[in-house]
Each structure stands twice: as C-alpha cells, then as structure tokens.
Amino acid sequence: MSNTFDQDFCPACGTILPLPDGSSMIQCLLCKKILDISVFHGTQSTIHVDFQNIEDGRRTSENNEAIEGTLIQRKCPRCGHDEMSFTTRQLRSADEGQTVFFLCPKCSFQELENS
Ligand SMILES: [Zn+2]
Ligand SMILES: [Zn+2]
Incomplete structure (x- = not known):
C-alpha cells in the first residue's frame, strides 16, 4: 500500500x-x-x-x-427472547449521561435508551 x-x-x-x-x-x-x-x-x-x-x-x-455487549435479563419487545445484549456509549460530555444500547441476539432488534 x-x-x-x-x-x-x-x-x-x-x-x-x-x-x-x-x-x-x-x-x-x-x-x-x-x-x-x-x-x-x-x-x-x-x-x-x-x-x-x-x-x-x-x-x-x-x-x-451488530452491537456487542453483555447479555442481561431483558425481554425483547419484538420476539420475546428473554436476554438482550447491553452496551453503553458515552455520546456527549459526562454530565450529559450516556446512551444505552440493547440488542436482541435472536432477532437483532435494537433499542436505545438515554439515561
Ligand atoms: Zn479498538
Ligand atoms: Zn428479539
């Protein structure tokens, strides 16, 4: 190269x-x-x-x-699977909190949550 x-x-x-x-x-x-x-x-x-x-x-x-993370007990709202992958990401400065990503390993449903 x-x-x-x-x-x-x-x-x-x-x-x-x-x-x-x-x-x-x-x-x-x-x-x-x-x-x-x-x-x-x-x-x-x-x-x-x-x-x-x-x-x-x-x-x-x-x-x-795909977002990789820790599996937690959380019901997937789409397929009902009882575990979702959990990842957090600091999107802004510390005082803005962070965004939490949930990913269903079964149906790949993704969910975001701002904390
Ligand atoms: Zn790296
Ligand atoms: Zn699912």
Whole structure:
C-alpha cells in the first residue's frame, strides 16, 4: 500500500485501524474507540470525542454493525427472547449521561435508551 498515512493499531484492543478519510478522527471498528489522529500520532494518548462532532463525515459502517455487549435479563419487545445484549456509549460530555444500547441476539432488534 502506498497511502500517505501509516496504518495504526487501536491502543485499546490492538485491532488495525481503518485508514483516515480526511477527517482527523478515526474509529476502531472493533471496540468503537474514537481516536484523534493528531493526538494519536503525537503522544499516543487517546481522547473520547463527542459523536455529534463527527457525524457529518464519519458515519461509516456503524449503523450496520451488530452491537456487542453483555447479555442481561431483558425481554425483547419484538420476539420475546428473554436476554438482550447491553452496551453503553458515552455520546456527549459526562454530565450529559450516556446512551444505552440493547440488542436482541435472536432477532437483532435494537433499542436505545438515554439515561
Ligand atoms: Zn479498538
Ligand atoms: Zn428479539
């Protein structure tokens, strides 16, 4: 490959990161950690980024990917399965709370809840 950017590895899970597409943000496909490339290349530290800021340019495969998380006792409103996968995501600054994602492993029904 002869890209101007070297490929980087996610510091959280070690997965190879997708190449940046002009934005300064890059998202790990596996653990969904969002990295600021300029920071990443400099100090190796990572930051959490407000999703709202990157929605315009960086909505790639996120919508189609299954959300992985912990199975909890929760009845799926669609198929009645009694376990759903539970994932939280910090969407905004800490005082804004976080969004909880539920995914039915049986019928792939997805539910969002803002706490
Ligand atoms: Zn990762
Ligand atoms: Zn279901």
